[in-house]
Every structure is written in structure tokens, then in C-alpha cells.
Amino acid sequence: MSKTFKATEVAEHKKPDSLWIIVEGDVYDVTKFQNEHPGGKKILQRVGGKDATAQFWKYHNEGILKKYKAQLQIGSLEGKAAPPPEPKKEEPKKEQLALDTYGDLIPFGDPAWYQGYHSPYYNASHAALRDEVRAWVEEKIEPHLNDWEKQKFVPVEIYKEMGTRGYLPGLLGVKYPKEYTPYRIASVPLEKWDHFHEFILTDELSRTGSGGFVWNMIGGYSIGLPPVMKFGRKELKDRIVPGMITGEKRICLCITEPDAGSDVANLTCEAKKTPDGKHYIVNGEKKWITNGIWSDYFTVAVRTGGPGMGGVSVLLIERGPGVSTREMDCQGVHGSGTTYITFEDVKVPVENLIGKENAGFKVIMTNFNHERLGIIIQCTRFSRVLYEESMKYANRRRTFGKKLIEHPVIRMKLAHMARQIEATHNWLENIVYQGSCMSDTEAMLKLGGAIAGLKAQSTITFEFCAREAAQIFGGIGYTKGGVGAKVERLYRDVRGYAIPAGSEEIMLDLSIRQSLKVHQALGMKL
Numbered sequence: 001m002s003k004t005f006k007a008t009e010v011a012e013h014k015k016p017d018s019l020w021i022i023v024e025g026d027v028y029d030v031t032k033f034q035n036e037h038p039g040g041k042k043i044l045q046r047v048g049g050k051d052a053t054a055q056f057w058k059y060h061n062e063g064i065l066k067k068y069k070a071q072l073q074i075g076s077l078e079g080k081a082a083p084p085p086e087p088k089k090e091e092p093k094k095e096q097l098a099l100d101t102y103g104d105l106i107p108f109g110d111p112a113w114y115q116g117y118h119s120p121y122y123n124a125s126h127a128a129l130r131d132e133v134r135a136w137v138e139e140k141i142e143p144h145l146n147d148w149e150k151q152k153f154v155p156v157e158i159y160k161e162m163g164t165r166g167y168l169p170g171l172l173g174v175k176y177p178k179e180y181t182p183y184r185i186a187s188v189p190l191e192k193w194d195h196f197h198e199f200i201l202t203d204e205l206s207r208t209g210s211g212g213f214v215w216n217m218i219g220g221y222s223i224g225l226p227p228v229m230k231f232g233r234k235e236l237k238d239r240i241v242p243g244m245i246t247g248e249k250r251i252c253l254c255i256t257e258p259d260a261g262s263d264v265a266n267l268t269c270e271a272k273k274t275p276d277g278k279h280y281i282v283n284g285e286k287k288w289i290t291n292g293i294w295s296d297y298f299t300v301a302v303r304t305g306g307p308g309m310g311g312v313s314v315l316l317i318e319r320g321p322g323v324s325t326r327e328m329d330c331q332g333v334h335g336s337g338t339t340y341i342t343f344e345d346v347k348v349p350v351e352n353l354i355g356k357e358n359a360g361f362k363v364i365m366t367n368f369n370h371e372r373l374g375i376i377i378q379c380t381r382f383s384r385v386l387y388e389e390s391m392k393y394a395n396r397r398r399t400f401g402k403k404l405i406e407h408p409v410i411r412m413k414l415a416h417m418a419r420q421i422e423a424t425h426n427w428l429e430n431i432v433y434q435g436s437c438m439s440d441t442e443a444m445l446k447l448g449g450a451i452a453g454l455k456a457q458s459t460i461t462f463e464f465c466a467r468e469a470a471q472i473f474g475g476i477g478y479t480k481g482g483v484g485a486k487v488e489r490l491y492r493d494v495r496g497y498a499i500p501a502g503s504e505e506i507m508l509d510l511s512i513r514q515s516l517k518v519h520q521a522l523g524m525k526l
């Protein structure tokens with residue numbers, strides 16, 4: 001925006017028939033917009049011709065300014081400080097990177113390594129990916145989230161961009177499968193791709209503070225495709241993986257049934273082999289399946305044998321005759337496409353078996369660790385978003401003649417949020433590091449208990465932060481849209497995280513049972 005105005009020039013446009021305002025040194029012509037302004041036209045007229053920056057931030061978040069800038073900004077105020085030139089960046093050495101600062105620098109508002117603290121885990125390629133994803137999210141996604149939440153949808157072009165930006169292949173908990181996609185991630189050489197890149201990608205997507213958005217992007221894909229990648233036949237992978245990895249086709253994971261959730265061993269969806277041994281005939285129902293409604297492929301846990309886990313297999317089912325999907329209306333994670341699915345006499349070639357027949361347990365359990373880690377990353381960032389929003393609001397809002405942050409009771413809430421977020425994040429980094437040093441099987445056995453405990457820790461922290469943020473925001477956090485939009489939305493998303501992939505109760509119990517088994521094998525002395 002090249003046009004510049006003097007403050008005195010802007011001041012002349014203070015009447016309804018020509019109404020300009022200044023926000024952050026930029027000049028906006030709100031003459032036409034005043035009639036559609038959700039806050040009313042009079043409130044805009046009262047600040048006509050003036051600097052309304054302080055009033056603006058009282059009622060809006062950054063997304064709103066970004067969304068309307070192109071439409072309403074007509075120039076900038078003369079003498080508006082130009083943004084400081086980007087500091088000349090030398091290729092950072094690993095030790096230097098820890099001292100670089102990034103983001104808004106609200107204490108605990110980002111992971112410690114963003115804020116000038118040392119870390120053994122990250123290098124320059126991690127920082128580059130963080131910058132790339134954050135810029136994309138802030139520009140293309142943040143401004144539209146409230147609308148998408150309302151419409152319970154995310155445009156399919158955004159998902160496709162996850163493919164063309166090369167992000168989808170990096171979300172599978174495996175080495176970057178470059179053979180299946182022509183697209184590349186701009187900021188990271190693929191041979192350097194590791195578990196921490198996947199962590200950062202999920203973490204930065206979660207900064208949207210929208211479970212619905214994150215699950216739309218990765219909720220089906222990052223749990224439905226890994227079993228195929230790890231245990232599927234090569235011919236099957238060569239046929240179906242390229243379409244999914246580029247974002248053209250979609251997949252979901254179907255474990256839960258109307259009558260079997262955390263109790264996976266009792267699932268009843270059955271797959272019977274045809275007498276010629278060439279197909280399975282699948283009959284059964286699956287419920288609460290993320291992304292099911294628009295999926296082309298379904299990674300399905302089915303009963304091929306007797307009762308219990310020993311009779312369970314995993315099949316890749318393709319959308320076709322006998323597969324029906326119906327979208328469910330749930331409390332939160334809007335836009336994630338939670339679905340009820342029926343399989344009625346669906347004919348599936350035996351080549352679509354994932355892993356061995358009746359050995360689905362290993363496939364499902366290996367996958368659970370990856371799924372739970374994804375949930376932990378999301379919940380930890382959501383908790384940070386709630387904390388960050390609360391900290392910003394507490395420094396703006398005044399009650400009883402003081403800013404909220406000046407009330408000890410508010411600082412206490414923020415402190416309890418921060419200590420839980422940091423504890424969860426540090427444990428998470430340790431587990432991701434362990435996973436990057438172990439084989440899949442070793443990680444499944446050794447880390448399963450800790451990951452289960454950490455999943456519970458992350459959802460309990462998320463629930464705590466959602467409650468405390470809602471209390472700090474008061475009525476504004478109870479209202480959709482506006483300054484409290486993220487708080488209101490995340491509050492409704494909490495159960496969508498605390499229940500699936502193993503409820504808190506099951507997770508806590510498993511964390512001890514599984515860890516005892518592992519430590520017995522390690523030589524534990526009781």
C-alpha cells in the first residue's frame with residue numbers, strides 16, 4: 001500500500017458519508033463497511049477520522065485485520081515506522097540456533113527453543129520448517145477459521161495445498177516417502193526429515209486453535225495411511241498411495257464401533273473369506289470416524305477369526321458398492337467430518353489385507369502410538385494457545401481500575417496453566433527423541449506405556465487450560481467469534497481429545513500396566 005496520508009487529512013473524514021479510521025498506522029475507509037460492521041456503525045462513527053488502534057484491539061483478533069485489509073485499507077499514515085529490516089541471517093550453527101528468538105515471546109507462549117533457550121533436539125532445518133508453516137497458517141488459514149468453524153467445513157483447496165507443499169508425506173511417522181510424490185517441502189531437504197519435523201508441522205498447524213481444522217487436515221490421513229505404508233503390500237501401495245500423498249484422495253481409520261470404543265478387542269465388524277479365497281465380504285458398522293464422509297479409502301479393523309484381539313485383522317476398503325457414510329453432528333471439532341459408516345456385503349480383494357490375517361493387533365497398536373503422539377502434540381499446543389490468548393487478554397482488559405494481569409488470582413491461573421504445559425511439552429520432546437532412536441517394534445513395546453500416560457497428561461492439561469481461559473475471558477469466551485473465539489471453540493473441542501484413541505481412564509491404567517511389563521523385562525527389582 002503505497003499511498004500515505006497526513007493525520008490532518010484523515011481527520012477530515014470523520015462523517016458517515018466519508019468515514020476513515022487509523023489502525024496500527026494504516027488508514028481504512030470504512031464508509032461502506034460501517035453498515036455491515038457486526039459491532040454497529042455508531043461505534044465506528046465515534047472514532048471517525050481518528051486513531052482507533054486501542055479500541056480495535058479491544059474487540060477483534062489479528063485474523064479480522066488480515067481478512068479485511070485488502071478490502072478496506074487505502075493507505076498508511078505519513079511517518080508510519082517502516083518495519084525494521086530483517087536482521088542479516090548467517091547460516092546458524094546448531095549452538096547459535098538455540099539463542100535465536102522467534103514469535104511473540106510471551107513467556108511459555110511458545111516452546112522454549114523458540115524463545116532463546118538451549119535445546120539438544122533442534123537444528124536450522126527445524127527452525128526453517130517452523131517459519132514456513134507459521135507464515136502459511138497466518139496468511140492463508142487464520143483469517144478464515146471463524147467462518148469455516150461456522151460452516152463446519154474447510155475448503156478442499158487447503159487440503160490439496162497440504163499435498164503440493166509436500167506436508168502430507170511428512171506426517172506418517174516414517175522416513176519421508178519421496179518416491180510417491182513429485183512435490184517437495186520448500187524449507188527442509190528431505191534426507192533431513194525426522195520425527196521432530198513431523199512434531200513441528202503438527203504443532204504449528206495446531207496453533208490455529210481449531211481441532212476441526214487440524215483434524216480436517218490430518219485427522220484421517222495421519223492415522224489411516226501409516227498402517228498401509230508400514231504393513232501394506234507393495235502393489236497396493238504403488239496403486240493408492242500417490243493419490244493420497246498428493247492430497248487428491250482421502251483416507252480414514254475405522255476402529256471404533258457403536259458398541260466398541262476403547263475396548264478394541266471386542267469389535268464385531270466381520271470379514272468372511274469367499275469360498276474361492278479371493279475376497280473378504282465385510283459387514284458391520286463404524287462410528288465417530290474422522291474424515292469418513294469424504295474418504296475414498298477406509299483402513300478398517302475387522303473380525304476375521306475368533307473372539308478377542310487374536311481374531312482381528314486390518315483391511316483397506318475402497319469406496320464402492322455397500323459402503324455408506326453419514327456425517328454426525330458432534331459437540332466440537334467442527335469441520336473434521338465425524339462419520340457413521342456402514343459396510344454391507346462389501347467385497348474386498350484379499351490383496352487389500354494390511355499385515356497378516358488375525359494379526360491386526362500389532363498393526364493397530366503400532367498405529368495407536370503414532371495417533372496418540374499426534375493428539376498429545378495438538379493438545380499441548382491448544383493448551384498453549386489458550387494460555388497465550390489469556391495472557392494477551394489479561395494484559396489488555398481492565399477491571400476494578402487494574403489490568404487483569406495485576407490481579408494475583410489471574411496470575412495464579414496463568415502460572416498453573418504454564419507449569420502443566422511445560423511439563424507436558426518436555427516429556428513429549430523426550431518421547432519423540434526416544435522414538436527417533438528406536439525401531440517401530442521397540443518403540444511400540446517400550447514407549448506404549450509412557451505415551452498412554454502422556455496422552456492423559458496432555459488432555460487433562462488441555463481441559464484445565466480451557467476452563468481457566470474461559471474463566472479469564474468471562475462472557476467473551478462464552479461467545480462464538482470475536483476476541484474469545486479460540487477459547488470458546490477449544491472449550492468445545494476438549495472431549496474430542498479426551499475420549500478417542502483411548503480415554504483418560506484407559507490411558508492412565510495402561511501407562512502403569514504396560515510400563516510394569518517393560519520394566520519386568522528390563523530386570524526390575526520390586
Ligand code: HEM
Pocket residue numbers: 021023028030037038039040043044047052055056059060064065068072146480481482483485
Ligand atoms: C478495520 C476496521 C474494522 C473492521 C474490519 C471490523 C470488523 C469487525 C468484525 C468482523 C466483527 C465481528 C467479530 C466476530 O464476530 O468475530 C466486529 C465486531 C465488533 N467491532 Fe469491529 N471492526 C473494525 C473496527 C472497529 C472499531 C474501530 C471498533 C471500536 C471503536 C469496533 C468495535 C467492534 C465491536 C464492539 C464489535 C462487537 C464485539 C463483540 O461481539 O463482542 N470495530 N468488527
